[in-house]
Amino acid sequence: MKTTTTKHWLWSLPVVALLGLLSYGCSSNGELGSSAEAAQQVYVAPGEHDEFYGFFSGGYNGQLGVYGLPSGRHLFTIPVFSQAAVNGYGYSEETKAMFQTTDGFVPWGDAHHPELSQTNGETDGRWVFINENNTPRIARIGLDDFKTQEIIEIPNSAGNHASSFVTPNTEYVSAATRFSIPMDEEDLSNMDVSIDTYKENFKGTISFIKVNEEGKMNIDFQIMMPGFNYDLSHAGKGPSDGWSFFTSYNSEQANTLLEINASKNDKDFIAAINWEKAAEYAREGEGKVIPGKHYRNYIDHEEGGIAKSELIEEVRVLDPRELEGLVYFLPTPKSPHGVDVDPTGQYIVAGGKLSTVIPVHSFAKMEEAIANENFEGEVMGIPVLNYDSILHGEVQNPGLGPLHTEFDGNGYAYTTAFISSEIVKWDIEKTEVVDRIDVYYSPGHLMIPGGDSQNPDGKYLVALNKITKDRYLPTGPEMFHSAQLIDISGDKMKLLLDFPTEGEPHYAQGITADKVIKEQKRYYDLSENGHPRATTSEKQTRVERDGNEVHVYMTTIRSHFTPDNIEGIKVGDEVYFHVTNLEQDWDVPHGFAIKGANNAELLIMPGETLTLKWEPKKVGVFPFYCTDFCSALHQEMSGYIRVSPA
Ligand code: CUK
Ligand code: CUA
Secondary structure, eight states: OOOOOOOHHHHHSOHHHHHTTTTOOOOSSSSSSOHHHHHHHHOOOTTOOOSEEEEEEOBTTOSEEEEEETTOOEEEEEOOSSOBTTTTBTTSTTTGGGGEETTEEOOOOOEEEEEEEEETTEEEEEEEEEEETTTTEEEEEETTTTEEEEEEEOSSOSOBOSOOEEOTTSSEEEEEBSSOEEBOTTTOOBOOOOGGGHHHHEEEEEEEEEEOTTOOEEEEEEEEEESOEEEEEEEOOGGGTTEEEEEEEOTTOOSSOOHHHHTOSSOEEEEEEEHHHHHHHHHTTOSEEEEEEEEEEEEEGGGTTEEEEEEEEEEEEEOTTTSTTSEEEEEESSSEEEEEEOTTSOEEEEEETTOSEEEEEEHHHHHHHHHTTOEEEEETTEEEEOHHHHEEEEEESOOSSEEEEEEOSSSEEEEEETTTTEEEEEETTTTEEEEEEEOSSOEEEEEOTTTTSSSOOTTEEEEEESOOTTSSSOBTBOOOEEEEEEEOSSSSOEEEEEEEESSOOOOEEEEETHHHHTTOOSSOOGGGOOOTTOOOSGGGOEEEEETTEEEEEEEEETTEEESOEEEEEETTOEEEEEEEEOOOSTTOOEEEEETTOSSOOEEEOTTOEEEEEEOOOSOEEEEEEOOSOOSTTGGGOEEEEEEEOO
8 A cells, every 4th residue: 555664763863963964855755855854843942842732532541641742742641531550540539539430430431532622612721621432421621730620421321432522612512422222212221122123222312511611511411313323523613603513324223333234325424413402492491301310520629629429310301303403414425434614614524434535514505405494304303404405515536534624724624544544635615635645554533733623723733543553663562653743834744753642542632832831730739728638737747546447647748758657557447648748849749659558659749638548458567658759868758657456
């Protein structure tokens, strides 16, 4: 299909040396243009900062990766859906509640789509949302401290893939079920029926989660949908604000997704949802309220930053068979995957992964077709519009396996072609390909900062490639994924940089750094530490016993723990170490780990209190120590706990 260019050796040279090679025409196939030029474009000098933050989903690592762009440096990993040994997230008593679900404690997740909050259709730097596909959930991360603030479970869903896309003023974040399951007509409960009754019994749901001013999420309503697989989504904007678009495949409703069953139909559908109308129906009390147990877990800032779980019992469901004007199906070839709305809000682009063209629907034509009732049929009460009547155009020769599209704000769209491993640039008005570039290999999503908003920053594009193979030094059978940074500021796309990414990044978001950093916290103010078990001076440190429950109130400051010799603990006790870091300097955390505690460590930020629970099983004296090299006397930062017989 294509040959691999081996330029590893060039990239292993110091960049400074590369800059000296300005005249070096390194490219045998024109892929790099000039390496020296490329190096200059991505080079961020020591001590300098990147222009953009990139937020890359961690896929099956359940976290959110933070990268600097254009350098491609991996700056941080924000723990979201998976426990993080690095700082005790999900292990500490303060954060365990974040993993509460109706399936119990679920400390792992599969995170696909981060989405920045928006105001007036533009990224605003307040929050990032991200979905969890396996145990249906959506998380909200605050960009003031880069910590997960809230995780809400989505009931009546069997895999929350088409999520977490926001409406232009973050009124809603949406979710849709990837897998349909048999659902009871009355209460949408999962049914014990033969799997081959798919056509009769299986259904899906699309959910709209309301986001308030503080970011708090609650499920406003769900819409009952036919038993397709709902894949991706994007909200309308500008003229199409008030609508959201969801791809679906398996309109055959086959119970095995073998190609012959589930990819038979020439066209599947994009579901166009009038969420403004749906919200109105919900406000008027339409639909019905059914049992729909789900947890909302959140960091309670009023209560010292301790995570709480709230069980919500019910949810409102709207049925398109009863409520007119809620949903329309736009026929779309062929097993569409991504769906993207251009910055003007006029065009809806689908990635028909088995299609030979990229279909572009016109929102204006869609409205017209609805007004004229230009319907071809219906599925579960949902009118199917006529394909030709809503089509803006079809992009011919878009590469094989088109998946996802982003926009540069200058009238161009960029689509990944998974099978032919390329990015294809095309003119939105003319639906004509104008440029293409090879990527290595098999891109899934791509990202342009703001590229799915009303105001993209069309300078760089990142290809998020699924297959890495020979791009880096080999690391055995398993390796990181491969992202590539492409310059899209000119007529021709130029490949600038390869950089590895952890997990399986699906989607990503980018934002200029200055929109984010002005609000950021550097440390937690000790005088505002509202943790009920905080110890804000060494004088208050103590050990308290209440039956077999022991609470150790500890402090850390360079370079000692107080207290550092603890006696009176017995086998069978439940010991809680409440450790407050008294430091008030940026970037001076202390760690806390106990030999023999089968838990984790804590990494306590300046001004913060975290709690580790230990149930000692053996008699003896056990050292504990600070895990983070905090000062010249870090190795001395340790202590002993004596455990006596019960
Ligand atoms: S999906 Cu991964 S390449 Cu989960 Cu957004 Cu398309
Ligand atoms: Cu504190 Cu090392």
